[in-house]
Amino acid sequence: MKHMIWNPTMECMPREQLRAFQDSRLRDIVRRVYENVPFYRHKMQELGLTPGDIHGVDDIELLPFTEKQDLRDNYPFSLFAVPTSEIVRVHASSGTTGKPTVVGYTSGDIDRWAELMARSMYCANVGKGDIVQVAYGYGLFTGGLGAHYGAERVGAMVVPISGGNTTRQLMLMQDFGTTALMCTPSYALNLAEAMEREGVKVPKLKCGIFGAEPWTESMRKQIEEVLHIDAMNVYGLSEVMGPGVSMECMCKQGMHIWEDHFLPEIIGPDNKGLPYGQQGDLTFTTLSKHGMPLLRYRTHDLCTLTDKPCDCGRTHVRMGRIMGRTDDMLIIRGVNVFPSQVEHALLQVKGIVPQYQIVVERKNLLDTMEVQVELSPDNMSDTVRDLETLERSIANSIAAHALVHAKVKLCQPGSLPRSEGKAKRVVDNRKL
Amino acid sequence: MFVKQISVFLENKSGSLAGFTKQLGEHGFDLMSLSIADTTDFGILRCIVADYERAKAILTEAGYSVKVTDVLAVSVADHPGALAEVLSALSNNDIGLEYLYSFFRNHGDHALIIIRVDQPEKAVNVLESEGVKMLSQEDLQAI
Numbered sequence: 001m002k003h004m005i006w007n008p009t010m011e012c013m014p015r016e017q018l019r020a021f022q023d024s025r026l027r028d029i030v031r032r033v034y035e036n037v038p039f040y041r042h043k044m045q046e047l048g049l050t051p052g053d054i055h056g057v058d059d060i061e062l063l064p065f066t067e068k069q070d071l072r073d074n075y076p077f078s079l080f081a082v083p084t085s086e087i088v089r090v091h092a093s094s095g096t097t098g099k100p101t102v103v104g105y106t107s108g109d110i111d112r113w114a115e116l117m118a119r120s121m122y123c124a125n126v127g128k129g130d131i132v133q134v135a136y137g138y139g140l141f142t143g144g145l146g147a148h149y150g151a152e153r154v155g156a157m158v159v160p161i162s163g164g165n166t167t168r169q170l171m172l173m174q175d176f177g178t179t180a181l182m183c184t185p186s187y188a189l190n191l192a193e194a195m196e197r198e199g200v201k202v203p204k205l206k207c208g209i210f211g212a213e214p215w216t217e218s219m220r221k222q223i224e225e226v227l228h229i230d231a232m233n234v235y236g237l238s239e240v241m242g243p244g245v246s247m248e249c250m251c252k253q254g255m256h257i258w259e260d261h262f263l264p265e266i267i268g269p270d271n272k273g274l275p276y277g278q279q280g281d282l283t284f285t286t287l288s289k290h291g292m293p294l295l296r297y298r299t300h301d302l303c304t305l306t307d308k309p310c311d312c313g314r315t316h317v318r319m320g321r322i323m324g325r326t327d328d329m330l331i332i333r334g335v336n337v338f339p340s341q342v343e344h345a346l347l348q349v350k351g352i353v354p355q356y357q358i359v360v361e362r363k364n365l366l367d368t369m370e371v372q373v374e375l376s377p378d379n380m381s382d383t384v385r386d387l388e389t390l391e392r393s394i395a396n397s398i399a400a401h402a403l404v405h406a407k408v409k410l411c412q413p414g415s416l417p418r419s420e421g422k423a424k425r426v427v428d429n430r431k432l
Numbered sequence: 433m434f435v436k437q438i439s440v441f442l443e444n445k446s447g448s449l450a451g452f453t454k455q456l457g458e459h460g461f462d463l464m465s466l467s468i469a470d471t472t473d474f475g476i477l478r479c480i481v482a483d484y485e486r487a488k489a490i491l492t493e494a495g496y497s498v499k500v501t502d503v504l505a506v507s508v509a510d511h512p513g514a515l516a517e518v519l520s521a522l523s524n525n526d527i528g529l530e531y532l533y534s535f536f537r538n539h540g541d542h543a544l545i546i547i548r549v550d551q552p553e554k555a556v557n558v559l560e561s562e563g564v565k566m567l568s569q570e571d572l573q574a575i
Binding site: 375380381383387412 | 476
């Protein structure tokens, strides 16, 4: 099996040496956030810590955790560790309520991101000479631009088509001879189905780099069989960087976390670190970010880590597939959605009592989200037009606050199921 | 010169309408007129009953979203073109028509049509000046 490796020095570094490298980077980042980010300085002071107390990775458990809510509380720029004039790009993902969570990148951060995404492309044997169709969304979402910079870095020809418009995707894939596709796995399945339906053949396509939502080995098999490609798993999240935090090599035995840049931990329910092999909350400390470094960021993605040697030659630990969430976050077509965002969006619409239920389905291989809302007597009208306007304004509010398109369905008061007085907010009917 | 229409929100699922009519029937209400506007997901049932206040209270108590709206109950001669004359009078005066439906019973030799317009007061004035007869809520009790 061929294994292209972008940066063998770093990616195949002996683990003891890698550990010493991490020790030094951790000391540096702790000092930087202590000096430049009041949020972390206060947290460390509360714990009676100074940067000098952190000698290396062995001291990681002394440091405070960071939660998504902390990003929200410090909206928009208060977690930046450099003057905003040093920030050359921001991305944002939807926050848990209302405001998005913002991340800022220095030009050095953008450069490192491209490097890590380049490593990830090489993991899938994608490099110069390849034609890479980036069907992740471009914009505040990190997927499109993250993939784009990495593909450019390895010297591939990039087709920045962004998400959606299946017919156009297929046309360009055929006409250009796309060799690598980057999108969510569910969209890949959707494209595969459209190809079968329309008799489109893409013999040049050799691999797909899929991420931004959880998927399974059986989905991998399905995609690989239909498209005759290697379907590769990539992982990332905007808070930590974006796509390219970790990536599967051709061995397809877990995703290598680029440990010279991110220090992973698996945290158990008692907030203590768990050993390799045990499942828990994946947590990252960024080791090289300047714009917005984070200490022990809780992703709330459930998975395991292993440091067993990999046949590809890389020494960096591998994470298993994401097995679930430790919170109520949903991933709809790659977009993170919290029920609390939907609730917040409903409250913005006049007269709406947030008695609601979110029903998620996978129809024709695409996620759909229906928000069922009980119609309060105050919003009752004798005309269909008024009620349809109400549905539209609810959908618009959800789109604005949760960044996802939802179908809104009005329901009779009292019709949505309630359990023990508390409504059952989410019904996820997707079978992965 | 209005009558009170009751509108009720119903989900588009089987048993929805049966449940509603049963509710009214059990409380001895006589549905004098009924119409449903529906979409894929829901329907708005509009009806006329004599004691609308009691109906509203009972339906609200039963958990329905209810709205009471002023509508015109227009008495139209039972011959071709009669309705057209009424509607022309409204449109000539820039009164917008939201919807209309017919009454179950006749008013003497006239048909009764329920009309919902965007400017109810103006519509009453226009139709009265045209000599069109309209019924009040009290008149309904007598039918």
